[in-house]
Amino acid sequence: MSQIKAFCFDVFGTVVDWRRGVAREAARFFHGHGLEHIDAHQFADTWRSLYQPAMQACRNGERPYTRLDVLHRENLEKALRSFDVDITTITEAELGALNLAWHRLDPWPDVAAGLARLKTKYIIAPASNGNIAIMIDLARRGGLPWDAILGAEVTQAYKPAPQAYTRMAEILGLAPGEVCMTAAHNNDLHAARQCGLATAFVTRPTEHGPAQSTDLEPSESWDIVAHDFNELAGKAAL
Amino acid sequence: MSQIKAFCFDVFGTVVDWRRGVAREAARFFHGHGLEHIDAHQFADTWRSLYQPAMQACRNGERPYTRLDVLHRENLEKALRSFDVDITTITEAELGALNLAWHRLDPWPDVAAGLARLKTKYIIAPASNGNIAIMIDLARRGGLPWDAILGAEVTQAYKPAPQAYTRMAEILGLAPGEVCMTAAHNNDLHAARQCGLATAFVTRPTEHGPAQSTDLEPSESWDIVAHDFNELAGKAAL
Numbered sequence: 001m002s003q004i005k006a007f008c009f010d011v012f013g014t015v016v017d018w019r020r021g022v023a024r025e026a027a028r029f030f031h032g033h034g035l036e037h038i039d040a041h042q043f044a045d046t047w048r049s050l051y052q053p054a055m056q057a058c059r060n061g062e063r064p065y066t067r068l069d070v071l072h073r074e075n076l077e078k079a080l081r082s083f084d085v086d087i088t089t090i091t092e093a094e095l096g097a098l099n100l101a102w103h104r105l106d107p108w109p110d111v112a113a114g115l116a117r118l119k120t121k122y123i124i125a126p127a128s129n130g131n132i133a134i135m136i137d138l139a140r141r142g143g144l145p146w147d148a149i150l151g152a153e154v155t156q157a158y159k160p161a162p163q164a165y166t167r168m169a170e171i172l173g174l175a176p177g178e179v180c181m182t183a184a185h186n187n188d189l190h191a192a193r194q195c196g197l198a199t200a201f202v203t204r205p206t207e208h209g210p211a212q213s214t215d216l217e218p219s220e221s222w223d224i225v226a227h228d229f230n231e232l233a234g235k236a237a238l
Numbered sequence: 239m240s241q242i243k244a245f246c247f248d249v250f251g252t253v254v255d256w257r258r259g260v261a262r263e264a265a266r267f268f269h270g271h272g273l274e275h276i277d278a279h280q281f282a283d284t285w286r287s288l289y290q291p292a293m294q295a296c297r298n299g300e301r302p303y304t305r306l307d308v309l310h311r312e313n314l315e316k317a318l319r320s321f322d323v324d325i326t327t328i329t330e331a332e333l334g335a336l337n338l339a340w341h342r343l344d345p346w347p348d349v350a351a352g353l354a355r356l357k358t359k360y361i362i363a364p365a366s367n368g369n370i371a372i373m374i375d376l377a378r379r380g381g382l383p384w385d386a387i388l389g390a391e392v393t394q395a396y397k398p399a400p401q402a403y404t405r406m407a408e409i410l411g412l413a414p415g416e417v418c419m420t421a422a423h424n425n426d427l428h429a430a431r432q433c434g435l436a437t438a439f440v441t442r443p444t445e446h447g448p449a450q451s452t453d454l455e456p457s458e459s460w461d462i463v464a465h466d467f468n469e470l471a472g473k474a475a476l
Binding site: 146148153172 | 307361369370371373374377378384385386387388391392409410411
């Protein structure tokens with residue numbers, strides 16, 4: 001703990017409640033288009049499920065790094081089609097506006113206060129696969145006092161690619177062990193640990209809704225385990 | 239003015255007083271090494287004078303993008319040698335510590351308040367040739383409430399290369415005309431305007447010391463001209 005100088009954070013799920021936020025925005029859209037029969041939470045899950053495959057094409061070199069706003073926009077059409085929505089009836093501007101759902105997500109209630117406490121002692125930055133414009137909007141909306149926006153658009157690598165972690169430490173001018181990756185996802189922390197980073201697991205048992213079955217417990221002995229960002233800040237102050 | 243959504247800032251000279259800060263750090267170093275005969279302000283000017291040539295090698299493709307901390311470190315040895323300092327008597331750790339002078343610069347007195355006012359209406363970010371770690375340290379030291387750290391390490395381009403400006407707008411998800419480049423240097427604004435950005439000139443008549451002869455006046459009809467960041471915030475609120 002004594003060597004840690006920066007905490008870097010996964011964002012979707014760990015910092016913000018993407019499922020509820022995307023469902024809220026989608027429900028508004030469906031209401032305006034006579035599509036109220038679509039379950040907005042199910043739609044959010046479908047849209048989100050296309051996220052990993054889209055990044056995988058960038059990770060394995062099939063396509064160059066492409067920012068998440070672009071991937072989300074492509075996936076939005078796929079998601080709408082999977083619910084039998086006739087895309088041709090929706091304008092480009094309306095699709096663009098709905099794509100901004102990912103810019104309008106609220107943080108979990110403990111986040112802003114926990115980050116403010118951590119910032120008094122550590123550098124804090126998002127290490128998200130989301131691009132900078134998304135992170136700026138989420139920070140302004142949720143009062144997240146980041147020192148910098150790091151993540152995929154800066155490292156040009158999508159987690160869990162090793163470069164996403166190693167380049168982040170290099171950019172901060174720190175050794176990997178001086179950076180603590182914080183996430184609600186064991187696989188993110190596993191990849192970070194492989195690169196020598198410290199690890200903090202924060203449980204988010206309702207990220208995927210009330211019936212969530214994944215990431216309810218730490219899968220390895222992470223350096224810190226906490227139930228929210230206030231507990232994390234308390235343990236980090238030791 | 240009504241279309242501007244983000245203000246991006248040159249930092250060395252415009253936001254922080256690099257000459258006084260580097261001279262202060264260098265004077266401390268010289269004092270510890272029996273080198274008090276060296277004029278610390280002259281040394282700061284010499285170190286700074288090697289900045290443009292070093293970046294030029296990156297701009298014209300002779301070497302890949304290399305972060306400014308590395309260029310500063312290379313230039314530090316050249317600067318010391320030009321004052322006949324025997325580098326072999328100085329440890330690597332001491333040189334590394336002196337190189338952090340660029341992380342310990344104070345903002346001009348109007349900056350923090352002006353930025354806080356601008357942030358209520360606009361996205362604000364540094365658009366510096368300095369790398370992210372320098373910008374984080376300057377922001378924490380000076381209380382600069384950036385929404386994100388942009389600049390050379392994010393765009394992988396050194397101003398005044400056009401990509402330094404165009405990629406910045408693209409990253410923000412904005413049209414070039416929605417971004418206002420703010421600088422105390424006419425050439426920076428000239429390059430930004432060529433790329434379609436809005437422009438704000440803030441005079442810093444003592445950046446180069448009491449006898450400064452450059453950038454005392456706007457060389458073109460920039461969209462905003464102000465004497466400090468408070469005046470800038472006032473004009474931007476119109």
